[in-house]
Every structure is written in structure tokens, then in C-alpha cells.
Amino acid sequence: MNTTKSTYRLMMLLLLPLAFASCKKDEDLDPWAGLEDGKSTLIKDLAGDTNGSMGDEAEGKTKKGFDVFLFRFSDKKQIWLRNAADSARWLKTDEWDLAFTGPYNSEVFVNKGSYEFNPGYGGPATSAVVQLDKAYNLVNDAPSDGDFEQSDVNKIGWASDQYANGWFFYSLDTHIMIPIKNRTYAIQLPDGKYAKLELITAYQGNPPEVTNLNWPAPYFSFRYYVQQDGSKNLRTQ
Structure with missing residues (x-):
């Protein structure tokens, strides 16, 4: 009986590393x-x-350029601007939060009617954004209202270097976008609520590395959190 128990324990000890390795491989x-x-x-x-x-x-x-689309946090709604009627219906409203514009829709704006080059210019929305060089899960509080007022972040797109505003680097050699790690955006929404946003990738499947400029794009992956109680608490972990 003791021999049977010893054999069983030995088998379990041998199998545990294999099971752990299998789980780790699935996670990877x-x-x-x-x-x-x-x-x-x-x-x-x-x-x-x-x-x-x-x-x-x-x-x-089949065509030149990239149609703009809008995104609304509250219901995850994607809104396409295919023509002048779409633009007239949506742009000068506070019914959207992000605008994906420019080459490969990679240039992102918050809805800010007072900024001349914002897609929503002339509208009622009063969003503001602050760039934080900090991992998303470590952003526990929104910046002060003064920080939002003084922020010079108007467009979130290609960062020319590590100090520039933007969510990705772009290689002129490979023509591939490289997301910047540990960069989060705190947003003050028109309704007074606070949010945080991480733009993860513009490539399909969120690959760990893109080496082929023909990788399917743009397919955006991002995450965000809106604090519904009006406080600056953005803790998600």
C-alpha cells in the first residue's frame, strides 16, 4: 500500500511541471x-x-484615404462618417468620445469643440486629455483639473520620439507602427466624468511583434474605464 502511495506521489510530482508548462503555453x-x-x-x-x-x-x-469613424464609450458604438450627411449628423455633437482619423485611422482625437483642428470643432463637447507615461493598471486617479486645462495633447497619433505626444512609433524603414508601452491617456469627458484609455494595437490579433508591413490593419484593440460616480478614482485593480 505504501509503495502504491509513493508511486502515485511520484507520478503527480512528475506531471505537475508538465501541467504548469501547458497552462503557461496557453497563456503565451x-x-x-x-x-x-x-x-x-x-x-x-x-x-x-x-x-x-x-x-x-x-x-x-478601391479608394484613396481612410474614412473617419467615431467611437462612443457608453455603448461601444462605432459611427462611420462616409459622407457629408454623416458628418453633419455627428461631428458637432457630444454623442461621441473618440475620432479615429488620418492614415490607417491611427490619429485619435477626443471630442473637443474648442480646438480648431478637432473633428468636432464648433460643437458643444469639452473633452480634455492628459498623457501619462505610466502603465494602465497603475493609473489609479485622474490628474487635477488644472492639468487637464494646461494639457497640450490635442491629437494622439505618431510619436516622433519617446518624449512626444502619441501612442505609437512609426518606422520609416519598415512602415510598421510600434505601440508605446506604459502609456495611458486620462480623459475628462464633457459630462464631467473621468476616464482612462490605453491604445494597444492597430494590427489584427494583437500580435506581440509585427514584421510584415502587409499584416491586416487597421484593426484596433484598446481598453478604457469610465468612472461613473464622477470622482477621479480610476483604479481598476
Whole structure:
């Protein structure tokens, strides 16, 4: 009997590392591992204008440029601006939170009607944004109202260097966007609530590394948290 128990224990000791390795391998294969915290909203592979191109026409593409789309935090609504009627209906309203514009929809604006180059210019929205060089899960409080008022962050896009505003670097050699790690955006919304935002990738499947400039894009993955009680508490862990 003792021999049987010893054999069983030995087998368990031998199998445990294999089970752990298997679990670890599954986690490594999951591109979303660690991004869901039970409080934040995680958006995976939200398709931008995948029919757009940087030139007059490209293989598999049918038009020049990229149609703008808007995104609303409250109900995860994506709103396309395909024509003048769409723009007239949506832009000068406070019914959206983010605008994805520019090449590959990679240039992101909050809804700020007072900024001349904002898509919502002339509208009633009064959003403001502060860039924080800090991991998303470590941003526990929104900055002061004074920090929002003095912030010079108007567009979130290509950062020319590590000190510049922006959520990604861009290689002129490979033409690949590289998301900047540990960069979070605190947002003061028009209704007075506070939020935080992390833009994760513009490539389908959230790959750990992109080496092929033809990787499917733009497919946006990002996460955000809106504090509903009006306080500056942005703790999500």
C-alpha cells in the first residue's frame, strides 16, 4: 500500500511541471492575456477602414484615404462618417468620445469643440486629455483639473520620439507602427466624468511583434474605464 502511495506521489510530482508548462503555453498564445481586469472595457480587433489606401489605388483597395469613424464609450458604438450627411449628423455633437482619423485611422482625437483642428470643432463637447507615461493598471486617479486645462495633447497619433505626444512609433524603414508601452491617456469627458484609455494595437490579433508591413490593419484593440460616480478614482485593480 505504501509503495502504491509513493508511486502515485511520484507520478503527480512528475506531471505537475508538465501541467504548469501547458497552462503557461496557453497563456503565451493568448494575445489578450492580462488585459481584462473585470472593470475596464476591452475592445478587440475593431475594424477601421480596411478598404482605404495611402495612394490613389492599391492592390485589394478601391479608394484613396481612410474614412473617419467615431467611437462612443457608453455603448461601444462605432459611427462611420462616409459622407457629408454623416458628418453633419455627428461631428458637432457630444454623442461621441473618440475620432479615429488620418492614415490607417491611427490619429485619435477626443471630442473637443474648442480646438480648431478637432473633428468636432464648433460643437458643444469639452473633452480634455492628459498623457501619462505610466502603465494602465497603475493609473489609479485622474490628474487635477488644472492639468487637464494646461494639457497640450490635442491629437494622439505618431510619436516622433519617446518624449512626444502619441501612442505609437512609426518606422520609416519598415512602415510598421510600434505601440508605446506604459502609456495611458486620462480623459475628462464633457459630462464631467473621468476616464482612462490605453491604445494597444492597430494590427489584427494583437500580435506581440509585427514584421510584415502587409499584416491586416487597421484593426484596433484598446481598453478604457469610465468612472461613473464622477470622482477621479480610476483604479481598476
